[in-house]
Amino acid sequence: MNAAQLIANDPGWVILVKGLLVFVLCVVLTLMSVWGERRLVSFMQMRVGPNRVGKFGLLQSLADGVKLALKEDLIPKAADRIVFVIAPIISATTCFMAFAVIPMTGKVSLFGHQTVMQLTDLPVGVLYVLAIASVGVYGIVLAGWSSGSTYPLLGGLRSSAQVISYEVAMGLSLVAVFIYAGSMSTSDIVAAQNHWWFAVVLFPSFVIYAISMVGETNRAPFDLAEAEGELVGGFHTEYSSLKFALFFLAEYVNIVAVSSLATTLFLGGYHALPGLGFTETWLGGWFTMVWYLLKVIFFFFIFVWLRGTLPRMRYDQFMQFGWKVLIPVSLLWIMVVSTLRIMSQRNTGRPIIMGFTVGVVLIVLAVTSLFDSAKRRRREADALGELPEPSFPVPAIPEPRVEQLNG
């Protein structure tokens, strides 16, 4: 029986238990990831981070949660009250929903019932995740709009533009995975990576997905939506107490969700690292969850590492990167992948496939070198002193310039 059949056989109580387990796992992962991020970033900055509440400060996020819950809940006078309340709820619920299709273990026995730790297995599971992520944008947009204040509005607009643009690149990067797996169901995709992870086979897709998932979750270096220096808190400036806590929760659940999806689609899901396949039967199959969690934590570490290393990008650079680099590159990559796939399905001869590959590589090299030389020429033209003379009269520049600078 494959995963889909196993899930279809689940009685109601198993579904309830699994739903509860997934929810608890999400919340615990979120609490731990908030703590883990703060600790990791502090180590990168030669600090120690929260280490007071509980052993190693492990309970810090719990204490923060209690503090947030006990705070005064303000709704600004200019706010649209209903939308203002609904927005954080949309944000928090949608990000949890993505977990329904993430396979976390292989075949396990749950209180004597054979099943897999995956709430449901849709034939279009990955599309469902993308759809849910798009609905999640509403939380941000509505929060920014309903606050009745300038900074949240700007932040909300920015982040909606950002999330939508990067969703395009993200969706395109997944197409190659669909082509190779021959399915959009998450469990089938994991099963298709039995031999080779898609991170290896479809490396460009993996890179594009990894970049766009950072843009998608509004995280540094793409955290333009809540750029503190420019926009105060961005879309959640006017939020306080539990409503703010919901946004905070949503941000981190989102990170875990996109990391889980990356694990599922590119790193072989719950499967063990190559060469460690024997561990998959440990603990009656439950040990596969450890592999799943390890891979998610690996992605989370990358998120934190990015935050600790890179400065925030400028908004126009960011959009330019998304639309002019990521999307064309992934379109081209999809063309190449689908051509190769069809060739292999029709048993095309090896020389033709090789010729095609070499041709693509040559074309890519030619185009990039053309771009490079164009860039160099533009830079040389922009260099100081070669500016075109304006048509209107201007005073002569005094010589030498340093004398003028000294006053």
Next chain:
Amino acid sequence: MAENSLTPRPEDFGLAKAASESVPITDQEPSGFFKQLLGFWVTFQAMFKKPNTVQYPEVKEPTAPRFHGRHQLNRHEDGLEKCIGCELCAWACPADAILVEGANNEEGAQFSPGERYGRVYQINYLRCIFCGLCIEACPTRALTMTNEYELADDQRSKLIFEKEDLLAPLRQGMLMPPHPMYPGSDDGTYYRGEVKGSHPSQETAPHA
């Protein structure tokens, strides 16, 4: 020869000097992709370095020797206060944190050598910016600063320090004022530090 504005500046003055000695200011070429990736190595390395954090309430590191902490009103060697109530510290204070009211030393109620002493002395630590201008202003070295920095409290009124909070403790050989001055001395002897301790006659004198 003193330089004036008419003397021509040397060639390597100011910005010109900086420019001639270091790299010329040009448009920075973007560094290569792999060079940029080195930044990731920097943060990764930093994770294994020893943090700079001091675990403050448990571990207390000594301050710099001349750290500006809580003030102290010092005493002469026989226990008399050095403060003469001149209010120069209060006048010097840019934050208006010091209040001084001077009063006359009476026969039988001698607090400091000479005519005057500080009857009221308050420092408001809600206002104090620890600049140390009061210390520079003090003519008798009565006011100095300690290295004590734990001044937080839960009430505003507790942060206005009175004279008894600021006075230095009595050391060996000092007597609690008011008491008469050292026999045969005047404020000048005190000022020059010629009084090295208290005299038995100061102790037996009747207290006010």
